[in-house]
Amino acid sequence: MSPSPDVHFISGLPRSGSTLLSALLSQNPALVTSGRSSPVAPMILRVSSLMAEGEYAGDFDARKRDRVLRQILDSYYASGTERRVIIDTHRDWCARLGLIDTIFPAAKVICCVRDPIWIMDSLERLIVRDPILSSHLVPIGKRATQHDRLDHLLSADGVFGYAWRVLIEAFHGPFANRLILVDYDYLARYPKATLATLTRELGLPAHDYDFAHVESHDHTAFDQALSTPGLHQLRPKVSYEERRCILPPAVQETLAGGMFWRRPQAGESGARILA
Structure with missing residues (x-):
């Protein structure tokens, strides 16, 4: 029987490079990546809740619980178990570091991060690309104005608000040493240095990554289900591009200074930071 592959995770903030990073890592023939958010984290969470309460709670001791999860x-x-490393992506992994510590004790969690101003700018650009504003990233009752859309995205139920909260908790929590924060600007400017560091930190097999020819998984069906075409679309070449921000100045002022991982004391958390 071949040895079980190593397992690591990608989490963090939306529109911060997780799809790009997963696409780059998938070039390595020793790795299998999910490309976008996979159902693994939700499946594990639902099964673990069944183990924790109700009529079946007594059926699982710690060893059986961990084995099943x-x-x-x-x-x-299973189709990729001949690979040496699995890297799964989901926002919820930041909220479940204690579970990772128990059932995947050697795993690291790569947290893709970015200036919140540019995350919200990117989300807004995606949404208004559709003239009838049909994106499911925002409920239909919150789509009328930019302020309504931004308020929802920043809320506890919003795609940014939830990810931001669990990232903050993970960064300041007891398992912060499992985190590797990768700033989008750093990845876009220095992709070779980023992959070299991740190769060392995760113990990945060496590979000569091609940053000029990036091919992503086909996420068309997933993006269409969210009525947000282009959500996971990648440019063919890794590059950093300047652009004009479309958020009102008042919103930019509210979000300014949110890059806590760039503060001098950020390294005290124990997380590895590439920024």
Whole structure:
């Protein structure tokens, strides 16, 4: 029997490079990546809740619980188990570092981060690309104005608000040493240095990554289900591009200074920071 592959995770903030990073890592033939958010984290969370309460709670001791939860990921990636490393992506991994510490004790969580101003700018550009504003990233009752859309995206139920809260908790929590924060600007400017550091930190097999010819997984069906075409679309070449921000100045002022991982004391958390 071949040894079980190593397991690591990608999490962090939306519109911060997780799809790009996953696409780059997938060039390595020793790795299998999910490309976008996979169902593994939600499946593990639902099964673990069944183990924790109700009529079946007494059926699972710690060893059986951990074995069953590990096998969810193993089974999902069964076709890629000949690979040496699995890297799964989902925002919820930042909220479940204690679970990762127990069932994947050698795993690291790569957290893709970015200036919140440019995350919200990117989300707004995606949404208004559609003239009838049909994106499911925002409920229909919150789509009328830019301020309504931004308020929802920043709320606890919003795609940014939720990810921001769990990232903050993870960064300041007891398992922060499992985190590797990758700033989008750093990845876009220095992709070779980023991948070299991740190769060392994760113990990945060496590979000569091609940053001029990036091919992503086909996420068309996933993006269409969210009525947000282009959500996971990538440019063919890794590059940093300047652009004009379309957010009102008042919103920019509210979000300014949010890059806590760039503050001098950020390294005290124990997380590895590439910024």
